[in-house]
Amino acid sequence: MRERHAPLLLLTQGDPAGIGPELTLKAWMQRLDLGIPPFAVLTDPAYLAGIARSFGWNVPMKVVAVDEAAAAFGKALPVIPLSHSVTAEPGKPDSSYAASVIESIERAVRLVVDGHADALVTNPISKHVLYEAGFAHPGHTEFLATLSGPVAGHPAHPVMMLWSKDLAVVPVTVHIPLTAVASSLTTDLIVRTGRIVARELTERFGVAHPRLAVAGLNPHAGENGAMGTEDGDLILPAIHMLRAAGINAVGPLPADTMFHARARRQYDAALAMYHDQALIPIKTLAFDEAVNVTLGLPFVRTSPDHGTAFDIAGKGVAHPDSLVAAMKLAARLTRRPIA
């Protein structure tokens, strides 16, 4: 383990045919202007160098061991090489590089857990590309929980939070089909999620008394049961249990009216019942600034809010803002101990 003055972030490769490689290069090129903390990327250096060349960007790279990364960062982009080489074409997803994507995540987690770096920032992966190669986890969120189980000594309950200055949202159910949402929602799941969110808003984000707004599942939060019973049968008891545990939770709120500006001032995080109920409002309000942060892990993990954007990969037009926001938030969160 090294002596550190500034946090060192480890950036995963993500999908090499997506915008991750060009965003990584842009972030390093703008490190001084944007005050980006030192980071190293775990990828195939030859592939990344090829991407830089294709844009005509002069980005010196240095292949390093993790403990050399912080010192190298000022003059070159530190690259921790993988055992898998990468062959890919921007915009053309292909499961042949899946092993390198997975290796990058696994090795970065190991290095963070072992104390060689302070936080993990993940570049976007294409889920279906990994599924085609046999990847058994819905996304990073669930994979990272599996990887951190042995570290925590118990299976981690990962909670996805999309965070921005003006809005933080948490989908209680995450990467499942819409048809499975109602049957997957339980009072216990909502309570466990709410407790993790409240605890980590305090411990990691410094919110002394977090206020949680809990969405209903159905239109008008069920309209007294006329438009669905989950709001009264599952969600309301969860709110009572959270309040009994001393957590300031309100709801179930009609989801269509809880995200306008005045409503957002009433809470620190909104618990939504499914993926799009949470992610549509935040990506509409703050697509370029929002950060995906996984709560419930024994280490800090952030990610940009967007995906692989295959439609623009290789064109050089992708905005690095959300990745940069993810790096800055990761550095900020490392300053607070994780319980």
Ligand SMILES: NC(=O)C1=CN([C@@H]2O[C@H](COP(=O)(O)OP(=O)(O)OC[C@H]3O[C@@H](n4cnc5c(N)ncnc54)[C@H](O)[C@@H]3O)[C@@H](O)[C@H]2O)C=CC1
């Ligand atoms: N954390 C992660 O690893 C995430 C991965 N994904 C994956 O990404 C893949 C593609 O997902 P989509 O739903 O198409 O979402 P997407 O975010 O990749 O793209 C949606 C639209 O936003 C644009 N866009 C995205 N990021 C941008 C940026 N930085 N600058 C400028 N424009 C940008 C794209 O060009 C596209 O038109 C999926 O396979 C999904 O699994 C999606 C979200 C998060």
Ligand SMILES: NCC(=O)COP(=O)(O)O
């Ligand atoms: N839409 C958010 C998303 O898919 C992020 O998933 P993960 O890979 O961070 O679990």
